[in-house]
Amino acid sequence: MARKFLYVIAFCIVLVIAGAIALSLFSAELTRMAMVPTTEFVEQEPFEESVYQDPALWYSRPGIGVNDPARWQPAYANDRGLLPTPAEPPAEPFAVFFVHPTSYLNRANWNAPLDNGGDPEAERIARIYLRGMASPFNAASEIWAPRYRQATMGAFLTDAEEGRMAIDAAYGDVREAFRYFLSSIEPGTPIVLAGHSQGALHLKRLLAEEVRGEPVAERLVAAYIVGWPVSLQHDLPAMGFPACAAPGQAGCVISWSSFAEPADPVMVLTAYGSTPALDGTAPGKTPMLCTNPLTGSYGGTAPASANLGTLVPEDSMEKGDLRPGLVPARCDERGLLLIGPPPEMGSYVLPGNNxxxxxxxxxxANTKADVIRRVEAWQAQAN
Incomplete structure (x- = not known):
């Protein structure tokens, strides 16, 4: 009996090792199998111009009140426990248009449904993302964050035409929401564009097609295109705005993608190098934009002591507190932002210390301070 038991244990160990090897060798293929829809693509009817008048199509906008996820405030943690976030100095009135990252992981559709309340899990995750990612911008007088028929995660893991069509359909919603946002805020109000991952991808295109060369371009404080590569050579010229070179600069673009060390960014760099940029050219090995969020400048290095506060979430990511001095930041020659040894942030670190x-x-906290500083710089220029 004991020998049989040992055989069973040995067999299980072999299975685990084999599984680990398979996951290591074929993780990309296995991920695609799990995430890419096999259903037929359903053409998304473009929204009418008036559709975003409906408050139900916004996670954040004026009038939502205490249920607005972007208005959430964390507390600071120190040796005395949790302290309220210090009040920031008042900034000039400004409006933020924030586009949330991918929260729809279902392979049943190429685009997330919005009717009948949408996909419950995607809606829950989107609100969590907004609490952690849109809240650094909550010094704004107005924050607008639309619901949109986002492309499912699997759309970004395939070369199939359906993936591109799903992303285009999602962009169409973001564009319509942005147009309504502009029509709703006071004329002349300075604006901040911000988004992460899929949201940042849509904002890249929005800058090139809806902002560049238009009157609203004069009102752009900054565009925070975070978590999606921005090619210095093939994206920025098409977007029509320079990279932010200094913390007191307005009318510019900010971007970074974070890796702990040792970093293994091969999957990200491969996708970046082979995917056409805004000018239609694949960037290859040309560098991407890396703004150091601890200095507000292009490139460079800053120690952990310059970090005013990292939002460390609970594992559910629904709550968290700010911890100063947790991670440094260094832009490398490829345009990646390196943050030193892996900090303990939770269960959602991607392979390669991504x-x-x-x-x-x-x-x-540095992002919140950066936004206020750039709004004040824009106002000084306007006057």
Whole structure:
């Protein structure tokens, strides 16, 4: 009996090892099998111009009140426990348009449904993302964050035409929401564009197609295109705005993608290098934009002591507190943001020490201060 038991244990160990090897060798293929829809693509009817008048199509907008996830405030943690977040100095009135990252993981559809309340899990995750990623912008007088028929996660893991069509359909919703946002805020109000991952991808295109060369371009404080590569050579010229070179600069673009060390970004760099940028050219090995969120400048290095507060979430990611001095930041020659040894942030670190989900929470307090500083710089220029 004991020998049989040992045989069973040995067999289980072999299975685990074999599974680990398979996952290591074929993780990309297995992920695609699990995430890419096999259903037929359903054409998304474009929204009418008036559709975003419906408050139900916004996670955040004026009038929502205490249920607005972007208005959530964390507390600071120190040796005395949790302390309220210090009040920031008042900034000039400004409005934020924030586009949330992918929260729809279902392979039943290429685009997330919005009717009948949408997909419950996608809606729950989107609100959590907004609490952690849109809240650094809550010094704004107005924050607008639309619901949109986002492309499912699997759309980004395939070369199939359906994936591109799903992403295009999602962008159409974001564009319509942005147009309504502009029509709703006071004329002349300075604006901040911010988004993460899929949201950042849509904002890249929005800058090129809806902002560049338009009157609203003069009102752009900054565009925070975080967690999605921005090619210095093939994206920025098409977007029509320079990279932010200094913390007191307005009318510019900010971007970073976070990796702990040792970093293994091969999957990200391969996708970046082979995917056409805004000018239609694949960037190859040309560098991506890396703004150091601890200095507000292009490139460079800053110690952990410069970090005003990392939002460290509970594992559910529904709550968290700010911890100063947790991680440093260094832009490398490829345009990746390196944050030193892996910090304990939770269960959602991606392979290769990719801290994609935590791009904004890692630098929550510095991002909030950066926005205020750039709004004040814009106002000084306007006067």
């Amino acid at each position: 801290y994609h989900v935590y791009d904004l929470p890692l630098f929550w």
